[in-house]
Amino acid sequence: MTKTSLDLNLLRADFPILDRKIGAAKPLIYLDSTATAQKPNAVIDAMSDFYRRSNANIHRGVHTLAEESTAMYEKGREQVASLINAASAREVIFTRNTTESINLVVKTWGRENLASGDVIILTEMEHHSNLVPWQMLAEEEDLVLEFVPVTDDYLFDMNAYRKLLTLKPKLVAFTQMSNVLGTITPAKEIIKLAHEAGALTLVDGAQSVPHLPVDVQDLDADFLVFSAHKMLGPSGIGALYGKMDLLNAMPPFMGGGDMIKTVHLRSFVTNQVPYKFEAGTPAIAEAVGFGAAAEYLQNLGMDAVEAHEHEIAEYALERLAEIPSITVFGPSAKDKGGVASFVMDGIHPHDIAQILDGEGIAVRAGHHCAQPLHEVCGVKATTRASFYIYNTKEEVDKLVEGIYKVKEIFG
């Protein structure tokens, strides 16, 4: 068993919500971090301090609070850029979430650079957010969408990918970690092959950035998209990383304040990157919280985060495999993040989730916004337990006990 370097007792004390009870006296066992992660005091306090002490609108005012708020917002950008090792903090655009980041690329880079007959490669593992915007653009511009399948072992099918690349795609947009299977895709190799074939790449990092070391320069990713709320930060803010030359060449996204340098009655001149893409008053406190979350993770060390989750996931897969009539979807632990999606014979995921909730255990039931992937797996819905830095092996044991209770109730 690999040794984790996270001190769980100390770390869990950073998350006040972990003290709460569900129902009468069941301690919360939160196994739904893939949907959204819990927040440490570092994030809650950073946002609350911002509102208590510094709150003002950014970028225009000259008074003390405006200066402070602007500095804090931009510090958030630097902290996020540092976590993913962007060459410049200006390559990080704040958006609402992963979904908006992808829509931004679709509606700016996509509309400008794609035309009838152009091919975009996606994968069967994509979340709806990395499917629907491309489907909409494909409809609009008459594009061709191709999908890299998952292998029988639930891995990215590299052979099929190589074949699809002969179609000379303009873009390869893929998840670095599936939110259902936990499959970690070989992003560096996927990107290298895409570049050799003349395509740009968009990496959906919604699940990878919170859980793995992600270095955009090492990956040579053209775009990377992710959300704060899945990586200990607040909801309502996410990021688009893009290479500076690409961002410079892209038209603006939404029009409004802050994205302009000068405005006349009948014309405007766009502001520089990143402001060009951040029209209107942004989520300022959230940017502060996003930065605090990135710094918290960086202080823990993403290698340690990955190692801890791997250890928990490996243990969970072992324990779940002991239970008769349960099927876990996804690759073996070595290719997988901290996600276990499973079905039980004759028992609907909603019922499983509801009974587990009665034991204080929060899991998710449904298709997890990846309906096509469930079609590939041949199931309507799954129950998903997902793990993060604050989860323990004892919690996995409780999950297993809870599943036995489900079996008991359904006889």
Place this chain on the structure above:
Amino acid sequence: MDDLYRQLIIERYKTPHYRGHLDPHDIFFEDDNPVCGDHIEITVRTNDANIVTEAAFDGHGCSISQAAADLLIESIHGKKLEEVKELTKDDIVELLGIELGPVRLKCALLSLKVLKAGAYGLGVDEVSDDLVE
């Protein structure tokens, strides 16, 4: 919790009394719960006086949605269609005999929504949650 999974619901989920598809039928309707993918279809036969003589449901979903469908179908046998149109969420809650949170309520109400849409002869895009409020 154990309340939610009282014996009646588990029994009706495992061995429903009215699962099936009537052919021919006077009323047919089907719909999904987009949140969880649950699916219910309902077929109903009526006589000249517009009274339900036979009804059945089919589909897949959680124990709450399937048991609610089975109990609902049972309850409408012998009822006038006009009475079926008047059924509401309260009737389903009474049939199940449990209190439900907002998410599970949607599971419980899917069959009623489908049944009423069929009874009113609505189109697929005319179905809304207002039907069962």
